[in-house]
Structures are given as C-alpha cells and as structure tokens.
C-alpha cells in the first residue's frame with residue numbers, strides 16, 4: 050500500500066511553474082470577460098448537488114495539471130482500496146468502509162452484517178416513534194463523531210421529524226450542557242442513547258453516569274428500558290448497566306459513523322424510510338465518486354481545488370456558508386470531518402511533510418455570517434475561499450400556510466439573493482476608481498474623497514464555490530455529506546497522509562488524566578510554571 054505523494058509527481062513541479070507564470074496573476078473578472086462560456090464550462094451536476102466552480106481561480110491548464118497530479122498519486126487505485134475494504138487506515142490496521150453502510154444489499158463488503166444491523170436499528174427507531182412507546186424525549190449523549198453528525202442531520206431535517214418527539218444532544222463534559230436538558234425531562238417518558246464507539250470517552254461516560262443518577266433520583270425505573278447504547282464496545286456498555294447495545298465495527302471511523310447505528314437519533318427523528326433515503330443519497334454520491342471521470346467528478350474536483358489553494362496559492366483556511374438555517378451545524382461537523390482527518394504533519398511512512406495539509410474550516414449560516422465576519426472576507430488581508438451552499442426550494446412544512454407561507458417564501462428569495470450577492474461581491478470587488486464615483490453620505494466630511502474611496506474599495510478576485518440543492522431532504526443531505534467525505538479523501542490521498550486516524554487528540558487526553566487528580570490534591574510538582582500557576586489559581 051504505497052502510493053506516490055503529491056510532491057513526488059512531475060505534475061507538482063509543473064503546477065508550481067504554472068502558478069508562478071499564470072496562477073498568481075489570475076483574475077476572475079478578466080476570466081469572466083474573456084470566457085462567455087465560463088459558467089457552463091466550470092459547473093456540473095453531481096447526484097443531488099449542482100456545483101458552480103466558475104468563480105474559482107482556475108483555468109483549463111490548471112485542471113489539466115491537477116488531474117495529472119491525481120493520476121500521478123494513483124487516486125483511482127487509492128479510492129478502490131477504500132471501497133474494497135483494504136486496511137488504508139494503516140496506523141490502526143483498519144479498513145475504512147463507511148461507504149459499505151449505505152450500499153444496497155450485496156453491493157459492498159460486509160453486506161449481510163450491515164443490512165442486519167440497519168434493520169435492527171431501524172426497527173428499534175420505529176418502536177420509539179410508535180404512539181404506544183410513551184417516549185417524548187430522546188437524549189443523545191456522545192461527542193465528536195458520535196455527536197456532530199447526528200446532531201447536524203437532525204437539525205437539518207427538522208421538516209421531516211416526527212412532531213412531538215423531542216431530540217436533545219448533549220456532548221460537552223461541562224455540566225452546563227446536560228443540566229438544562231434534564232430540567233425539561235420526565236424520566237418515564239425519556240430514552241437516553243449513549244453513543245460512543247469506544248465507550249471509554251471521558252465526556253460521554255461522565256454525562257451518561259450523571260444522566261443515570263438523575264434518572265434514578267427523579268423516580269425513574271427500569272434503566273434497561275430507558276438507556277440504550279450505540280457502541281463497538283458492547284462489553285463496556287453492558288458493564289455500565291445497558292442491556293440494549295447496537296454494535297458496529299472498527300472499520301467505521303467516528304467522524305464517518307452517522308450512517309451506522311450512531312445515526313439512531315436520526316432514525317428516531319425522521320423514521321426508517323427517510324433514513325434509508327439519507328443512505329441512498331450518500332450511495333448515489335459514492336457511485337459518482339467511484340465512476341465519474343476526474344474532470345466531471347465533483348468530490349475529486351473540490352479536493353483538487355483544495356490542493357491548488359492550499360499548496361500553491363498558500364490559502365490557509367476555507368469558509369463554509371450554508372444559506373439554510375437547518376445547516377447551521379454543518380461548519381462544526383465539517384471541522385471534525387476535515388481537520389481531524391487531514392490535520393496531519395507526516396506522510397504514511399511517518400516522514401515530515403514539506404507542504405501544508407488541512408486548511409482551517411470555519412463558517413456560519415448565511416445571512417448571519419454576513420453581519421459578523423464577511424467584512425474580513427471582503428476587505429481583509431487574507432484571501433479565504435468561500436463555499437456557499439444554497440437550497441432552491443424551502444421546506445417549511447404543512448403547518449405553514451396563508452400569509453405566513455407567503456412571507457416565508459419571500460424571505461427565501463431574499464436569502465437566495467444575499468447568497469448570490471456575496472459571491473458576486475467577493476469576485477467583482479470595487480476599485481478605488483469606482484468608489485470615487487459613488488456617493489458616500491455616511492463618510493466623514495473631514496476626510497478627503499480619495500481616502501474615503503480607498504476605505505470603500507474592495508480588492509475582489511476572491512474565489513468561491515456555490516453548491517446548489519433543489520431542496521434539503523434526506524436524500525440530498527446524504528449526497529452532500531458524502532460529497533464532503535470524499536473530497537476530504539481526495540486531498541488526503543494526494544497529500545499522502547492517513548486521513549483516518551486521529552493521534553493528535555491523544556496527548557491532551559493523557560495530560561488531562563494526569564492533571565485531574567492534581568486539581569484535587571493541589572500537587573504541582575514537576576509542572577511547568579504556567580500550568581502550575583493556573584492550577585493553583587483555579588483551586589484558590
């Protein structure tokens with residue numbers, strides 16, 4: 050399992066040269082003026098997701114070289130190794146088969162186990178949804194990959210959720226997360242789902258124990274009925290006192306696990322049929338990723354663009370701006386997906402990398418972000434590619450009727466106009482010359498017109514991608530998430546890193562374990578002066 054690293058491909062040096070000669074001077078405005086077909090040429094329809102890449106600093110020669118780079122790194126072979134279940138997570142000796150979780154029966158490895166696990170999980174979800182279950186609140190306790198995916202999807206698919214069934218997500222070890230949730234609960238009508246792949250995670254176990262203590266103190270009975278687990282460590286869950294555990298396999302990575310039994314709260318919220326649609330949407334994207342030629346392969350194109358920006362333009366972050374309130378947790382979800390996967394500094398052989406890897410991924414739902422950090426995107430000194438996600442048709446649900454329906458439809462048009470305007474403004478900018486010809490009634494009269502114009506000018510030429518969904522439903526969301534998973538795979542594969550381990554979270558966990566007793570005892574022996582000083586202040 051040895052593949053060339055991107056800098057070992059001849060296309061790497063060719064891209065450096067191409068960047069110097071052309072990429073560095075590329076101007077989006079000039080490109081649009083010169084290429085009437087630019088939108089048609091640089092947009093494509095993937096399953097459920099239409100992508101406009103035309104507002105990126107890319108030209109035909111760039112794509113040619115990026116495709117050569119992907120071929121030089123044997124991207125196709127690397128992709129097949131993942132789909133076939135080879136142990137590509139080599140530092141942990143594991144396969145990476147989240148794609149098998151959404152494959153139709155017989156279409157991927159471990160199909161029988163996967164189908165049986167899915168059927169059992171969906172049957173349980175339906176039993177919780179049934180009128181006679183008596184359950185009104187479901188509290189999902191998990192963190193990282195055992196929280197972000199399910200929480201994001203449940204939020205996004207509110208329009209498909211069963212009315213009257215309340216889903217709560219508790220992740221933080223900070224009791225301020227759990228306590229307000231517990232205040233709203235009736236133990237007799239509550240189901241706790243303890244989600245932890247390892248069932249050793251400090252935060253999750255602490256919250257689970259606190260929830261159990263609250264449950265018993267509040268008069269709850271039958272812990273076995275009111276607590277279930279989703280975990281690959283069924284023994285530890287049993288030791289906790291849980292009789293019903295939905296197990297899964299070591300080849301499902303935490304941040305890729307929402308398709309597995311970790312998706313139980315999603316299935317409880319939206320039901321079996323919609324959960325299957327979520328899987329089907331993801332599988333449609335899997336097939337696209339596996340079969341489409343690189344030039345029409347959306348995950349591949351986005352991953353290649355990421356390499357172009359990170360390693361040649363030197364852009365260190367990417368902002369995600371979903372123009373749909375339901376997707377407000379998408380940036381947080383993507384932070385784990387991308388930064389835990391590709392935030393690595395050594396290649397597969399453990400050699401230090403001479404180039405940058407994961408960008409910082411951050412963002413906020415539109416239009417809220419416009420009133421916060423977009424100022425910096427437009428006029429700041431750093432160029433930050435932005436990814437806009439827009440949804441053509443809103444889903445406000447059947448209860449929204451009459452004047453409210455009309456008003457919300459109008460608001461949706463405003464939302465879309467804002468989304469378009471932002472990518473247009475980033476790209477077009479405004480020259481000092483243009484600003485000089487504008488009226489600036491709120492500008493200080495004591496400043497010269499040229500000074501004011503400089504403050505009011507925008508550099509422009511700031512790249513963005515726009516992803517469009519017809520509507521946000523289980524199928525399109527499944528496809529969108531799978532698109533991101535594969536895009537992260539592409540950049541990781543070219544960087545020659547293991548995108549599927551996360552050793553970087555270990556040191557902090559280990560130090561926390563050694564500091565925990567010191568916070569009780571006050572022992573600061575051997576600690577650095579800063580940690581010792583802070584510890585003493587916290588104890589004072």
Ligand SMILES: O=P(O)(O)OC[C@H]1O[C@](O)(CO)[C@@H](O)[C@@H]1O
Nearest residue numbers: 193194195245246247250303554
């Ligand atoms: O599901 P678990 O085992 O509780 O782990 C939770 C999360 O912790 C991590 O291991 C590290 O943050 C993630 O990769 C994982 O998603």
